[in-house]
Amino acid sequence: MLNPAGPAKILRGILLLARGKAAGIAAFGNTTEALTAAIAPLIAFPLVGSVINGVNGAPLPAIIGFLSRLCAVLAVSAAIYEFARLTKRESLWIRTATALNWSFWIVVPLLGIAGLLGAIMVSAGMALPTAENVLIGLMAGYLLWFGWFTIRAGLQLSIPQAIILVTIAAALIILLTIAPDVLTLAMQGQLPGV
16 A cells, blocks of 8 residues: 555645644654655656656756756655654654655645735735745745644654754755756856856
8 A cells, every 4th residue: 555644644634734733743654655655746746847858858957857856855854864863763754754745745735825815915016026025935934834843743853953954954955956957057058147
């Protein structure tokens, strides 16, 4: 069975965590199968996008993009494992990594909410670029908090420990996803000033 916790239970866990309820962590499986099920879509979507880009004549960016996303997903889970090991919480790492990987999907409803709020803000007279910047900042802040809360609830960490780990996870994601994209653009001479 690919999804040991079940989709309804996972969705319930995501929604509880998204509202700051630590009990949501219990909705996620604590097995390698559960972790694999949580990682699979985070790998599948970039893989499909990379295949499409590769077929459309951009094989190098497609390969680099896919490998960078794969490395980011795996590196964050590895960081959670290592932090759990260092803090003597090894038994909690799989559930935490599983929850964090599933929790990524909160982005989908957030984008819908942001679109609605953006339309309201622009209708009220705010300039579109300003509304976009405000909403991007709010979403980024919420997603950082959400990751921090999920990590804190999952590994039962103190506030400073969870801040350290979410900072490491965010840095890994930025380093492993944005840096390769910038490098690819630079190699193709598509960056301004390059």
